[in-house]
Amino acid sequence: MAERDHAYHHGDLRAALVEEAAAMISEGGAASVTMRAIGSRLGVSRAAPYRHFPDKTALLVAVAVEGFRRLNRRLRGSSTGAAGSSVERLRHMGEQYVRFALENPAHYRLMYGREALARQDHPELREAAAVLLEHLIGVIRVHQQRGEIEREDPRAQAYVAWSAVHGLASLLIERQIDPNFDVDALLNQTTETLLVGLRGAGTATG
Amino acid sequence: MAERDHAYHHGDLRAALVEEAAAMISEGGAASVTMRAIGSRLGVSRAAPYRHFPDKTALLVAVAVEGFRRLNRRLRGSSTGAAGSSVERLRHMGEQYVRFALENPAHYRLMYGREALARQDHPELREAAAVLLEHLIGVIRVHQQRGEIEREDPRAQAYVAWSAVHGLASLLIERQIDPNFDVDALLNQTTETLLVGLRGAGTATG
DNA sequence: GGGTGTATGTTGACGCCGTCAACAACGTCG
DNA sequence: CGACGTTGTTGACGGCGTCAACATACACCC
Structure with a gap:
């Protein structure tokens, strides 16, 4: 044997x-x-x-943490390596984020699903997610300094950007979006709308 | 007795x-x-x-459908009743959406969590979600006709808007956002960014 | 190199779960 | 008043996460 x-x-x-x-x-x-x-x-x-x-939840947390690591690696590659203007890089980063979710739907769900991971706090998981956020904030700061997006609290802008891509990824994964719809086009329009919104503020009101 | x-x-x-x-x-x-x-x-x-x-899942689906009904009722009220400019109404609708999620986190999770509801297709659930989307598309069409947002495929714009609010709601519910952060401010900034992005397109590239 | 202690893996058992089949009570309609 | 469909009950089954008691393998010390 x-x-x-x-x-x-x-x-x-x-x-x-x-x-x-x-x-x-x-x-x-x-x-x-x-x-x-x-x-x-x-x-x-x-x-x-x-x-x-110690229990099944701890195992799943480890799996989720590993997922965050992979996602981080992928985003890091796309924010430093890509060609084109720097705004193009930010857009590319958003694309990579959504694609990761589409390629690993169940894994992505686990990473953000508080339900499956019980109600407890898991510091390592929180930290893995925080690394991702900090990286995004850093990228946004760079673009601010180049005058490509408005200078507001970069953390708030990061949350807004994150919401946009996470929302799209989530709706796609949960099949809430018409499957006949062209995903690439929708992804482009999402990042486009987001970048326009982040760049020019003015008042949308009235 | x-x-x-x-x-x-x-x-x-x-x-x-x-x-x-x-x-x-x-x-x-x-x-x-x-x-x-x-x-x-x-x-x-x-x-x-x-x-x-027939089984537990069917019961949960009924609960989720009821959740969609309540959310629909709330949004319908805010899109027709509110004061101010018509863009203000769209913003108010987004706010109400996120607030509903924050007030009923577990219910909201169930409504969108494909995991909990097994892998099957549940037509009534799909339809309840579709009603919400159609309503949003209708509101967007009205704003298009008033020249307040760009005239592109309203369905695509609806998906973009939905992604933004769903993403924010989801991240808040799953506690991915710093609890010290002012939720109202973040919500304002999200709707603001979204509306600016929907209104003025131009090219964000280069 | 033999003995001992600790890390690692196994087995049996417990209580909880969703679900089904067989049975019982209720209400209705001839 | 009796037959019958609807609704609720009970017992049982297999699967689950988990714990306690036990077994094995390896590492280290004399």
Whole structure:
């Protein structure tokens, strides 16, 4: 039997659990993740995960944190590497954000779904999300200094921008948007509207 | 024993189930809704609900549909009744949308959470959401005709606007936004940015 | 190198869950 | 007044998360 190198001890069960849970989530949604099922898929008993995570929620939090890391990496690449004007970069960042959500819907849902992750506070999760926000704020500051968008509280502007892309991603994922609609066009129009709104203020009232 | 008027038969158990489930959701989140618990709260056995709903998901769908109805009623009031310019009315509508979500977080989550409602399609739920969208499109058309926002596909503009308010509501509900932040100010800035973006297009690029 | 302690994995059990089948009471209509 | 459909009840089943008791493997010290 050459099937298991480490025999009794798994080697790195913790990492394997997070990886496998992520795979199951993208295959069958968060509901398909069961302590029994995940153990069975890894050739391990149902209670084995409890040596590495206090409960199921903690495991899911680890999966969500890993999701934030991947999303962060992707956004970081698009905000520094891309060509074109700097506003173009901000737009590209928004696009990458929405595409990530569309490519990993169940994972994205888990990252933001407070319901699935119980009512408790999970500091690591909060921090992973905060890193993303801080990065966005930094990018916005740069654009402010170049006079490309209005100089208001960059944190507020970041929240507005985040709301726009998160809202679009969320509605698309939850199939609230007509599937016949051209996603790329809608994405373009969203970032366009957002950037115009951030740049020129004036009064929209009256 | 004067405690039950109808003795064996409940009277209108179906309506009572929807109402009670909604109450439990706002008290303890969707996870606290259990066929056993809801039955017990209504003085009825755990299997009684199955005479009115094929399964638990169907009951939750009914609750979500009721949520959409309430939200619709609220938005309809704010888009026709409010004072001020007509753009002011659109802004007010966005505000009411977000406030509804903040006042009924668990209910709102249920309305848009595809996860909780399984993977199936629920026509009534889809239709309830569609009514909301159609109303928004109608309001946008009116503003287009008055030249207050750019004349593009009103459906696309509706999606953009919906994304903005849904995103903000969602981030607030899931506590992704610094609680020290002034919600009213953020809400104002979101609607402001959105309206400016919808009104003046030009090119944000370069 | 043998013994010991700790980390890791297993098994059995518990209570909760959604759901179904079989049964019972109610109300209605001939 | 009797037959019947509707509505509610009870018992049971399998699946779930989790805990306690037990077993194995590895690491380290003499």
